[in-house]
Amino acid sequence: MAETAKRKGPGMSIKHVTCIEDLRQIHKRRVPKAFFDYCDRGSYTEDTLRANRADLEAIKFRQRILVDVSKRDTSTTILGEPAALPLILAPVGLTGMQHGDGEIHACRAAQAAGIPYTLSTMSICSIEDVAGSVDKPFWFQLYVMKDRGFIKALIERAIAAKCSALVLTVDLQVIGQRHADIKNGMTVPPEWSLSKLFDFATKPQWVAGVLRGKRRTFGNLAGHIKGMENVTQLGQWTASQFDTTLNWKDLDWIRSIWPGKLIIKGILDIEDAREAVRTGAQALVVSNHGGRQLDGAQSSIELLPEIVAAVGDQIEVMFDGGIRSGQDVVRALALGAKSCMIGRAYAYGLGAYGEAGVAKAIDIIRNEMLVTMGLCGVNTIAEIDAHILAG
Numbered sequence: 001m002a003e004t005a006k007r008k009g010p011g012m013s014i015k016h017v018t019c020i021e022d023l024r025q026i027h028k029r030r031v032p033k034a035f036f037d038y039c040d041r042g043s044y045t046e047d048t049l050r051a052n053r054a055d056l057e058a059i060k061f062r063q064r065i066l067v068d069v070s071k072r073d074t075s076t077t078i079l080g081e082p083a084a085l086p087l088i089l090a091p092v093g094l095t096g097m098q099h100g101d102g103e104i105h106a107c108r109a110a111q112a113a114g115i116p117y118t119l120s121t122m123s124i125c126s127i128e129d130v131a132g133s134v135d136k137p138f139w140f141q142l143y144v145m146k147d148r149g150f151i152k153a154l155i156e157r158a159i160a161a162k163c164s165a166l167v168l169t170v171d172l173q174v175i176g177q178r179h180a181d182i183k184n185g186m187t188v189p190p191e192w193s194l195s196k197l198f199d200f201a202t203k204p205q206w207v208a209g210v211l212r213g214k215r216r217t218f219g220n221l222a223g224h225i226k227g228m229e230n231v232t233q234l235g236q237w238t239a240s241q242f243d244t245t246l247n248w249k250d251l252d253w254i255r256s257i258w259p260g261k262l263i264i265k266g267i268l269d270i271e272d273a274r275e276a277v278r279t280g281a282q283a284l285v286v287s288n289h290g291g292r293q294l295d296g297a298q299s300s301i302e303l304l305p306e307i308v309a310a311v312g313d314q315i316e317v318m319f320d321g322g323i324r325s326g327q328d329v330v331r332a333l334a335l336g337a338k339s340c341m342i343g344r345a346y347a348y349g350l351g352a353y354g355e356a357g358v359a360k361a362i363d364i365i366r367n368e369m370l371v372t373m374g375l376c377g378v379n380t381i382a383e384i385d386a387h388i389l390a391g
């Protein structure tokens with residue numbers, strides 16, 4: 001698998017890509033190191049980042065034979081809406097630095113595949129840019145910052161853009177350090193160096209794509225905060241804005257502005273899951289932010305079953321963290337998730353081949369799901385539960 005991508009290098013045709021790891025290898029070759037590492041790495045010792053993968057891989061299936069699996073179908077509903085797969089593109093900051101206008105391309109690929117796309121607060125393309133470039137509504141992810149006037153206006157912009165759900169991320173009031181980002185100068189403001197310029201010179205496709213892209217700043221912030229016009233000022237403003245006072249009571253305030261579907265992302269604890277239910281949110285995401293925040297936290301797949309047992313009948317439980325295949329999606333569904341978000345899996349596709357790469361990532365996962373379902377003897381998403389797991 002990855003061997004193919006390694007051998008063929010950056011020129012490898014998308015038709016030879018067979019798995020998400022291939023997309024990761026191509027992404028690594030085509031995108032400057034600072035942006036690849038920003039996508040790929042985790043916080044501190046990366047213990048939780050590794051646990052997300054290791055614990056998923058440790059879940060084994062129970063093979064069943066001679067079952068009629070000719071009618072396999074991955075379609076489902078997510079928050080009451082039809083979806084072709086139980087899959088959502090997670091909010092990923094700076095997506096537009098992996099590929100020019102990356103958020104628009106990722107959203108288009110998701111919509112073409114019939115699944116939701118989530119735009120990050122920290123996107124390059126703004127809410128309005130994305131809304132003006134795609135056919136259907138998308139989800140918006142919110143980080144609540146100290147400047148509540150700005151946050152209120154941001155929620156109102158999401159309403160005006162007809163975003164169909166608000167994903168409130170609650171695990172980033174304090175920021176986990178990613179050593180690689182600091183070493184690469186991915187600090188805010190960015191630090192430029194000769195080695196970085198050399199790196200850019202060896203990635204002509206990325207340079208052309210990002211330069212051809214219309215936007216290179218924080219799209220949702222630029223022009224909306226007084227006196228903050230350039231990327232350096234915006235970066236400094238953002239870094240000073242994460243609000244450590246944020247608490248459950250603030251949810252009422254958000255609820256008073258946002259009338260639509262609310263998803264609380266970043267739940268790892270049963271008590272917090274119960275609080276999330278009390279807010280009246282429609283869904284929660286069991287997530288450790290892809291191993292980028294609390295290093296030493298348990299993997300999200302390890303915590304999923306107990307959260308489902310505690311609140312799964314009262315709120316839609318979504319899952320993310322470490323998904324790199326259709327097998328992983330089926331594992332999470334078997335442990336009670338209703339749907340899964342993917343972050344890196346699609347960002348690798350975007351960095352590798354733009355919109356076609358995101359479509360490829362979704363396609364790979366869909367096909368792997370269909371094969372896994374077939375070999376486990378199930379035809380529908382509703383049939384997937386713990387009975388398909390070994391032990």
Ligand SMILES: Cc1cc2nc3c(=O)[nH]c(=O)nc-3n(C[C@H](O)[C@H](O)[C@H](O)COP(=O)(O)O)c2cc1C
Binds near residue numbers: 122169322342
């Ligand atoms: C490069 C990168 C940027 C991210 N930015 C955000 C963000 O802006 N908002 C957010 O809620 N989560 C963010 N996340 C976390 C993802 O939404 C998701 O929880 C995580 O990627 C899931 O793990 P996975 O990458 O192993 O699929 C980011 C993740 C990555 C990899």
